[in-house]
Amino acid sequence: MALNEYEAGSGFTGTIGRTADESTPAWPKPTRAAPGAPNVLMVVLDDTGFGQLSCYGSPIATPNFDSLAAGGLRYNNMHTTALCSPSRSCIVSGRNHHSNGMACITEFATGYPGYNGVVPFENGFLSEMLLGQGYNTFMVGKWHLTPSNQETAAGPYDRWPLSRGFERFYGFLGGDTSQWYPDLVYDNHQVEPPATPEQGYHLTEDLVDRSIQFVVDAKQVDPDKPFYLHLCFGATHAPHHAPKEWADRYAGQFDDGWDAYRERVFAEQKALGIVPEDAELSRHDPDVPDWESLPEPARRLYSRMMEVFAGFLSHADHHLGRLLEFLREQGELDNTIVMVISDNGASAEGGPTGTTNEAQFFNNAQESLEDSLAVIDEIGGPKHFNHYPWGWTWAGNTPFRRWKRETYRGGSSDPFIVSWLQGIRARGEVRTQYAHIIDMVPTVLDALGLEPPATIRGITQSPLQGVSFAHTFDDADAPTKRHTQYFEMLGHRSIYHDGWRAVCPWPGPSFTEAGAGFGQPISADKLTELDATGWELYHVAEDFAENHDVASEHRDKLIALIGMWYAEAGKYGVLPVDGSGVARLLVEKPQAAVPRDSYVYRPDTQSIPFSAGPRVLNRPHSITADVDLPEDGAEGVLLSQGTAAGGYSLFIKDRKLHYVHNYVGRGLYKVSTPDVLPAGPHKLRFEFEPTGKPDMANGRGTPGLMQLYVDGTLVADAEAPVTTPFILNPGALTCGANPGSPVTPDYPSPFRFTGTLRTVTIDVSGDLITDTESELRAAMARQ
Template sequence: MLPLREVLTALLCCFLCPLPGAWAGAVPPQTINAGAGPVPSSGNPWAQSQPQLPRAPNVVLILLDDVGFGAASSFGGPARTVAMDRLAAEGLRYNQFHTTGICSPTRAALLTGRNHHRVGFGTVSGFERPAPGYHGLWNPATATVARVLHKAGYATAAFGKWHNTPNWELGPAGPFDRWPTGLGFDYFYGFQGGQASQFETPLYRNTTPIEAPRTAQAGYHFTTDIVDDAIGWIHTQQAYAPDRPYFLYMAPGATHAPLQVPKEWVDKYRGRFDQGWDRLREETFARQKKLGIIPANARLTPRPEGLPAWDSLSPEARRLHAREAEVYAAFLAHTDYEMGRLIQQVRAAPGGENTLVMYIVGDNGASAEGGLTGSDNDMAEFFLMAPPAALETRLARMDDLGSVARDNHVPVAWAWAFNTPFQWTKQVASHLGGTRNPIVISWPARIKDRGGLRSQFVHVNDVVPTLYELLGLAAPAQVDGVAQEPMDGVSFAYSFVDPKAKSAPRRQYFETLGNRAIYADGWMASARHGLPWALFSRKEDFDRDAWELYNLNQDFSQSHDLAAQYPEKLQQMKALFEQEAAANQVLPLGLGTGQSNQAPYWFRNSKHFSFHPDLPRMPSLAAPSLLRSHRISAAVDMPVQGGDGVLLANGGRFGGYVLYVQDRHLVYENNFMGTRSERLVSATAIPAGPVRLDYRYQRSNPGLWGGGQGQLSINGEVVAELPLPRVGPPAMDGSFDIGQDRGSTVSAAYPGSFPFGGRLLEVNIDLE
């Protein structure tokens, strides 16, 4: 009789060899014991705690941000994506892969295999509502692929942007169960939130805030950093667990605003966009047909009403907008170069040929959030806190675009051009410009159709079911004792071996921000709700939205509306959307278009807060709001000489406030979204010894960003007063700091983090 250990090893090998059923016949799926119960008393508990996965492939899942279908050269676009081209030459390109149309929802669907509303992400993190489908709390009945693969024996890691944790759980006290490391990833290195400076990134390692390994001035860039860290992580796995497969999720912040990239990359594209967005679409469309990326009968959709023709612009405006596009293309090319470094390391390592790489080119289409004229202060203008700067002002600082000094974004018309040949942009889940993104898949050990093209309908929620089939795993019925909801996605592994296979029969709804569509076996009904560059002007009059009907089997680019020709078919599709929306917690529409004032922030019911100088960095979004009347009081012990430095700071160069000491004088600076700044400076110097330093703000203007009166005092004596016309929120990617100003600094008046040089006892905030 064989020893029990050898029998178990043989069985594990039979069940876990990566032979997908689409190729090797019916492979019995592995049933994963995903924490459903205790380890049995019999057998070797050590062996059961370390599953063996002979010949299981590594998996690298790459997700870019805000990249349109027609942006990358691999799909006919103007940005040279060498790594993507190389990967496509050794694998497959898909031209009918779909996302949800916006950030957090796509990521939730990608990592679970479920529709985004069922995971709790009907909208982006930061816009949650206390309603099913929109709460942003990651439904535990929809476990991530990282959790499942970890239970099956994989090492798991996430790098880059993570935009799926509620803002109120981003503080240093947690809870952390909805951070990447609480959702199945052994390791996380990146940033939280929807966007961040690429040069002054607020980094986390697992759940601990850390500072970047070098400054922007010393050459730091986020994409390069996360690839370096990912390569180091792979090397660690190879050194200490060479037989353990890994799952690596790489999600850079590119090409989401701010569009920031080293200048030498931007210079490579100088003059490449002088022809303008209308001509670029025509050029991209022609390249797509030449490459065979789109069918010969595909039609180029017209420019939407409201977008200006390039020829209607002044020469000065054309010069500015051409530079904005140069920065975007450079950002994408630089990102692809860094992804190429990662892929090269993956392939060169032992088992590199048996590594499945999925390269998803965007979590949605290119973004219209730069507005009609583009922006070099994106958040201030997007949230209507400031109008776009005058053309003359923007031209004068045009060379700063792409640098740490600018929060820049492209105009809508460039986004539309980067989404060639489709209509519309990110947010518009009703149309393919918002939802159809490229994907490139390579697995040299298994995929032998090198350079192949696939045109099956695929949705982002199909990725996880596909991985499970390829790895020989069954989706678990329970994970950590929680019964799991069934998969919404379907495996597309069948397409790896049969390029002509018909798309799997399916229906798939789309909905973000009230834009909605329903797909069923080649037909799509679509209803756009509002304009993507005017998000906050939308009304919830959904019954007035016009529905369109398309036969995508014959109309690749969604160019010919058949609603008038087939009214009965349209009514059938609309009814199907209502059915799917009800089943997936989409209704009522409109819940994802605004922010709730009921979010359970830790400071919600408090008016007094006390902080000590050993406080770790906290995201600005997780700190108490000081838009109301308040007092900041710092207890310090000033030395006889020196004592300069920051007492409290919240935000960064694109908005915030800071209380600090400079040249022995108390200073308060109000930075309104990087558009204007007011400084209060004490008339007298701060004495040595124990001192109380106060700032008081009395709000007098009830408007949204209304201002009031600022006042400084030393030991109770008023030493400065100044009206503050506008007081706004801190920068989205800023930090709340005590005793220094980490990362992007609120003020340019001091060097670096400017740590306080005296003894800071505590800082108190009192809300009135």
């Protein structure tokens, strides 16, 4: 007998008498998806360029992405915002990034509606929409949509994944993390990885394992309930971490350099029909040296960095294949809408020479070529935080010019694959219709036969700003529904309209031509000058890779597009135009907690992100541990911050107190007590007393005297000739252990303290010295 059910919000449809025997029950109708509703799988890659998947012409093997393309569609005219968090906000909301308050990453938030880093609740996420339609919703991997000051155990949690429509979350909240020792959050709490690199752990595999688990957990209870899985790999964002055997598969394959890579990929793109037959390869970028001009040792190093990147991407492809095979075995793949996208073009944040440790780059302590070569066989492994040089970035965006952070097509055009075996008849075809990532949500809703909700949790929803391209699935000649799209990123502007594209690069077409680097402010007078003389015009319907600036021949067209850009900017909250880096980084923002001079920590609590912890670098400070040592002694970490890439640790080993400062992975400066610590309660204290001034420009933090005290008595001291000048990245602070990558080889991770540790107090009442340029580089690398 069917249950009597009534819609939520409507009146009770049963009857109520004096007793149950003269009453008829009825139940609120559960939210159920339509019978046969397809699953939705979004796969978001990070910093993967247009020319880096093999189905887009790359020599990097990506057979599982290729299989999705072979069974579905590849789009060659899909566009992103050119940066991480802004793009991710568009992918899940169907609204433009400024409308989401995500003009940039949240670390660069400023006090304007389009820039504050706070996605408004009236811009509902696809997860919230599908949750209301009876779907299970899972978020796995990189999030980076929570204001940076809210990524702590103090919350607030209302902009964490579980508060934005996802029922389960497993991944990391920030912009990047080690793939070997990730900063993991499970639902709303921090967890440690389930294994170590020595045991074969890698984040990519873990994310796929968790994705499968989430689906299995739900399907074994309700096999007919569809799911929405939003899977955001750490690949291929730095650090480029790959098992050595995967990198070794590419040994020697990039020895001919980035110029040759571009030619090879471009030829293959034409053969695949990914670019038009009459397309031209973009110019040699002025910021990139000719491969043959480099000395042989540099070519050898850069080749290996690219081999590691390629192994990283192929490794991610392999594990995606495990997920696809699982869905196939479960009979779910045919009725799953799969969309694959990257958040922006390939990343140039490794700089012209790349790095084996981004902490050195952030701290102006860039390693020499000789130092990099000394660890060439370790690149990609747990000891390093590596990123390739920007010559490979430029090559990775073939055939386009430039890269991530810039709104030329190299920064804003990405591979995009759609597969839905049961719902799309076309197989292996290329689609050329213009599209933008804000169109993904409307397309999914269209394919599911759903309308966007008018309200979500009682909040009236803003209109979607994207338009569906589902009509192109089985019609290669269908016209695009998107005729206009603006772009703005860090003052770099452009606009597309019906086959034309106007670009106003900032600070210029390249750093070399501009005579300036990233992060230059734009004054009102400068903006007027740029609008008068700084715009370029490309007829991209005929000039695929933006090679021919026709601004002088089509002045009327250019003026109209500039006016259109300002109209769109007003509509979507793009103003004020801001090209600055340092100023945006240093602007005063609301804080989760007021800065203070004393911080108290306890063991067995969540780690503290670097941005929320005490700033101990380049200032007098002390660390005091209140402990009780048993008769047979104790060992372990009292307090640590950072990793093998740089950090510090106060610990007990061999019944002695030790402090180690790890200078950007390059030097270890230590001080230890000469005698064993007696049993009983103690106050164990480390003090740092500066003895000179920092040399920030040359990557040398404040030198100082490292001192150890036991119950108020000085027992040991030593000089640190140099310290970390600016940032520890990764820089999580942990009390009572050193989880993940150990700061020092003196102990194995996590080296938990075995005695009684009550509290550890950090005092930072001394003056703080900072370097804004380094702070800027570090923040941008989190994109």
